[in-house]
């Protein structure tokens with residue numbers, strides 16, 4: 407089925423959507439994005455994603471393409487037009503184009519480019535992969551130093567994912583100065599003796615919207631959370647581990663660098679947090 411996508415004010419068949427070859431998103435990765443999940447035809451944590459988008463734009467002195475209310479309307483309309491029950495809405499805003507390539511930013515009156523499209527993913531909540539759990543490898547983190555800004559510079563995370571696939575695993579966690587930063591497209595956690603450990607927020611990692619919700623829900627469920635730096639060896643010696651992201655919610659991790667965690671199946675805390683997260687988020691969806 408041909409999707410209906412959104413480009414700069416227009417809803418169009420995907421085959422008719424166009425962006426300039428001079429767009430800075432294309433030439434310079436001068437662009438930010440958000441991925442919002444859809445469950446039961448409704449948006450999960452739209453507010454969190456809208457707030458983070460504004461922050462990413464502000465950090466890069468990029469203009470806002472539209473208001474938050476307009477953004478919500480576009481999301482909802484695309485979900486409806488594409489008949490999405492479970493899936494994702496991808497949003498990208500770029501600094502636009504003034505019709506040539508130049509390292510200097512274009513003039514202030516250059517309009518940002520805004521593109522949104524849906525991805526239909528039936529079975530996203532009742533995921534087979536989450537029942538098995540993910541195998542991960544560790545790789546060096548060689549990304550730039552502003553990972554808190556959700557830019558489209560995703561070449562290294564994509565390469566990390568490919569390194570994992572080549573090694574017979576599902577994903578990679580990245581390591582900088584001896585400590586785990588995050589997964590290629592998710593935040594990373596391990597659990598030892600009932601305590602959930604994850605890296606604290608800084609410019610080194612993306613401030614995950616799912617992370618924020620899951621940590622709040624963990625505390626409400628009387629689970630202990632420690633936000634601190636941790637090594638891959640600590641994670642390998644853990645009882646269980648997991649990742650969080652808008653596209654996979656809470657994903658149990660069952661193996662790190664070939665070492666099975668616990669009995670090698672999804673751990674009880676990861677499973678419980680996944681259930682709580684899905685239940686609470688579906689209730690609050692808009």
Ligand code: PDD
Pocket residue numbers: 441588589590591592593611612613614615616617650651652653
């Ligand atoms: N990725 N860390 C990185 C590097 C990410 O790319 C993501 C999300 C996260 C989790 O953030 P959130 O909970 O807000 O989704 C952490 C999205 C899903 C993606 O690139 O598809």
